[in-house]
Amino acid sequence: MEKIKDIIKLIHSLVPENRRIRIMNVCGSHEHTIAFSGMRSLMPNNLEIIPGPGCPVCVCPESDIINAINLSRKDDVILVTYGDMLRVPTQKGSIRAEGKNFRMITSPFEAMNIAKSNPDKKTVFFSIGFETTTAPTAAILEMGIPENLFILSSHRLTPTIMEILVKDAEIGIDGFIAPGHVSAIVGSNAWNVFSEKYGIPTVVAGFEAENLLFGIMEILQQLKNGNVQTGNVYKGVVRPEGNVQAQKIMAKFFEAADVNWRGIGHIPGSGLELRAKYADKDARKVFRLEEIKEAKIPGCICGTIILGKAYPSACKLFKKACTPKTPKGPCMVSMEGACNIWYKA
Amino acid sequence: MKKIEIGHGSGGRLTRELIERLFLKYLRSEELKPLEDAAYINLRDQNIAITTDSYVVRPLFFPGGNIGKLAICGTVNDLLVSGAMPGYLAIGFILEEGFPLDSLEDILKSIKETAQYAGVSIVTGDTKVVEKYKCDGVYINTTGVGEVIKPLPVSNVSPGDAVIITGTVGDHGMAVALSRDEFDIKAAVESDCAALNELLMPIMEIDGLKWMRDPTRGGVATALADLSESTGFGIEIFEDKVPVREDVRFISDMLGYDPLYLANEGKAILIASRESADRIVAILKKHPLGHNAEVIGNISAKFRKVKLRTKIGGERLLDMLEEDMLPRIC
Numbered sequence: 001m002e003k004i005k006d007i008i009k010l011i012h013s014l015v016p017e018n019r020r021i022r023i024m025n026v027c028g029s030h031e032h033t034i035a036f037s038g039m040r041s042l043m044p045n046n047l048e049i050i051p052g053p054g055c056p057v058c059v060c061p062e063s064d065i066i067n068a069i070n071l072s073r074k075d076d077v078i079l080v081t082y083g084d085m086l087r088v089p090t091q092k093g094s095i096r097a098e099g100k101n102f103r104m105i106t107s108p109f110e111a112m113n114i115a116k117s118n119p120d121k122k123t124v125f126f127s128i129g130f131e132t133t134t135a136p137t138a139a140i141l142e143m144g145i146p147e148n149l150f151i152l153s154s155h156r157l158t159p160t161i162m163e164i165l166v167k168d169a170e171i172g173i174d175g176f177i178a179p180g181h182v183s184a185i186v187g188s189n190a191w192n193v194f195s196e197k198y199g200i201p202t203v204v205a206g207f208e209a210e211n212l213l214f215g216i217m218e219i220l221q222q223l224k225n226g227n228v229q230t231g232n233v234y235k236g237v238v239r240p241e242g243n244v245q246a247q248k249i250m251a252k253f254f255e256a257a258d259v260n261w262r263g264i265g266h267i268p269g270s271g272l273e274l275r276a277k278y279a280d281k282d283a284r285k286v287f288r289l290e291e292i293k294e295a296k297i298p299g300c301i302c303g304t305i306i307l308g309k310a311y312p313s314a315c316k317l318f319k320k321a322c323t324p325k326t327p328k329g330p331c332m333v334s335m336e337g338a339c340n341i342w343y344k345a
Numbered sequence: 346m347k348k349i350e351i352g353h354g355s356g357g358r359l360t361r362e363l364i365e366r367l368f369l370k371y372l373r374s375e376e377l378k379p380l381e382d383a384a385y386i387n388l389r390d391q392n393i394a395i396t397t398d399s400y401v402v403r404p405l406f407f408p409g410g411n412i413g414k415l416a417i418c419g420t421v422n423d424l425l426v427s428g429a430m431p432g433y434l435a436i437g438f439i440l441e442e443g444f445p446l447d448s449l450e451d452i453l454k455s456i457k458e459t460a461q462y463a464g465v466s467i468v469t470g471d472t473k474v475v476e477k478y479k480c481d482g483v484y485i486n487t488t489g490v491g492e493v494i495k496p497l498p499v500s501n502v503s504p505g506d507a508v509i510i511t512g513t514v515g516d517h518g519m520a521v522a523l524s525r526d527e528f529d530i531k532a533a534v535e536s537d538c539a540a541l542n543e544l545l546m547p548i549m550e551i552d553g554l555k556w557m558r559d560p561t562r563g564g565v566a567t568a569l570a571d572l573s574e575s576t577g578f579g580i581e582i583f584e585d586k587v588p589v590r591e592d593v594r595f596i597s598d599m600l601g602y603d604p605l606y607l608a609n610e611g612k613a614i615l616i617a618s619r620e621s622a623d624r625i626v627a628i629l630k631k632h633p634l635g636h637n638a639e640v641i642g643n644i645s646a647k648f649r650k651v652k653l654r655t656k657i658g659g660e661r662l663l664d665m666l667e668e669d670m671l672p673r674i675c
Contacts, residue, residue, distance in 0.1 A: 004657045004658065005658065008657075008658070032601075035661075036603070036655070036661065037655045037656065037657050037659050037661075038653070038655045038657075038659025038660045038661040039657065039659050040659075041659045041660040041661070042657065042658060042659045042660075209655075209656070209657045209659075210657070213657070324670065325351075325352070325670075335600075335601040340601070341601075344601065344603060345661060
């Protein structure tokens with residue numbers, strides 16, 4: 001506790017009085033710790049900690065979810081995906097409400113088992129998420145998946161979206177707290193671009209409040225002394241090079257693709273699709289899925305929140321029409337969504 | 346057309362609104378008005394506390410208890426926290442056509458054991474059966490009366506008082522949530538469902554004891570938010586003082602629950618004068634149900650609402666439960 005008090009004191013002393021500093025986190029678990037520890041109440045008034053695109057469920061395009069609903073309605077298909085995905089609202093409803101044959105899984109290995117025990121059906125794994133969930137999907141592909149298992153890849157790349165945000169002057173990011181789990185895969189070196197090209201301190205942090213405070217402190221120190229570089233206060237878990245083996249198999253099966261982000265739009269090279277070599281495993285190709293135009297959710301500002309341009313409390317629907325039980329926008333659905341976290345904290 | 350929503354049964358904000366806007370519109374009385382766990386009435390100069398509660402928990406059997414045990418403990422505890430010695434219970438059953446008699450017998454065995462432990466007699470009852478699918482197995486209502494030992498109106502509460510919790514929070518909510526098999530998690534969390542006579546009777550005599558509440562639906566946070574609203578005082582709670590089982594905390598983190606909002610069925614929040622607080626905690630700690638009792642905060646006139654002082658010294662507002670993530674918890 002004394003140590004924490006000292007860090008907070010130091011943070012106060014490092015923030016210059018005459019300017020506003022905005023530090024973004026890009027991880028739902030970081031935002032959870034920040035909100036539930038009341039961390040913002042301890043920060044200087046001119047230091048903002050903004051939740052960024054830390055929720056893969058929130059950015060998953062509506063088109064993919066509607067395609068998943070439609071697949072689950074086919075008699076010979078079992079759609080499997082992570083729990084939160086079942087509840088995400090679309091213009092056609094959610095998978096849970098409108099889908100037919102679907103199952104919740106907690107790991108890609110369950111998708112393998114479901115496919116194996118239902119040989120007369122086609123199992124489609126709607127695989128979403130950032131690098132943390134891409135790695136295990138690549139792992140089952142490397143192991144060899146059953147013939148009747150197909151991948152609907154809606155994976156997204158964290159460094160790419162962060163670079164988009166950095167270039168957006170309206171957000172004005174002064175520093176990044178880099179996501180702990182993603183960094184374990186991609187390595188802290190993956191963030192070097194931010195210090196080298198944009199002069200923005202980026203520090204990898206873990207999930208305890210104290211560790212996050214350390215991360216914030218380091219960002220502020222770098223800003224003050226001008227010695228900007230990638231930092232890492234989560235060294236026990238994150239190595240500079242990351243998990244090389246995981247990176248290898250991810251690169252073997254997936255390649256970067258131009259994709260949509262829900263509420264944000266088209267971002268070149270920011271997603272992952274299966275390489276052409278594995279087209280027979282790619283649900284998009286096997287089932288000839290088509291792009292469906294995204295419908296705006298009236299009143300919902302999830303896209304703006306994900307980009308760090310507004311806090312959840314700025315949304316007119318927040319805590320009124322939109323609650324975790326009756327989510328109108330994707331950020332209220334997932335436990336990693338900023339709206340869901342702010343609702344509970 | 347406005348309709349009843351599941352949240353109207355949460356024990357939180359929506360329940361309060363429903364009661365204030367609709368029920369009190371037609372049923373207002375001096376005795377009902379305080380909206381406490383039990384009402385004080387006077388029968389031939391005898392001070393009596395009376396309370397009623399319905400039980401719709403799903404599943405009917407959960408680790409640490411079942412709907413029968415719950416129906417006795419809940420009503421007995423409502424009398425106890427109102428400063429009354431539980432005496433007699435009336436019990437009503439709504440049974441679904443097709444419900445196995447063996448299961449009903451198991452429930453009744455629990456009812457018998459729990460009533461004996463709590464020293465209450467079940468003196469009248471009622472049974473109704475509805476068609477299959479018109480209810481979910483069994484619903485139970487219990488009404489209890491007891492002799493008032495020490496009236497504990499909310500007006501007793503004053504700034505400077507200490508907030509005490511008699512043990513770990515969130516056990517019941519977590520046990521029932523996990524027993525629903527909606528999550529693929531195996532853990533040995535048991536409901537804390539218990540009648541609190543032995544724990545609470547010894548402290549009734551202590552002068553500094555001012556008010557009690559059993560934090561069931563909506564948990565400790567909602568009970569305190571309710572207290573803050575009815576007294577107009579602020580309440581400060583220290584996160585590092587609140588006892589939470591290690592496994593309950595871990596799974597809560599994983600599922601995104603806050604133990605402070607999870608239901609308890611064998612705990613009480615006590616408000617007591619600062620001077621008496623340590624003595625009360627020492628007495629509570631002597632009983633197995635009170636081993637983890639702690640002073641967790643205090644009442645203040647300097648602010649309103651309930652503030653949680655987090656482990657790192659941050660501040661977070663604890664509001665009434667807006668929406669129940671776990672309906673039918675009791």
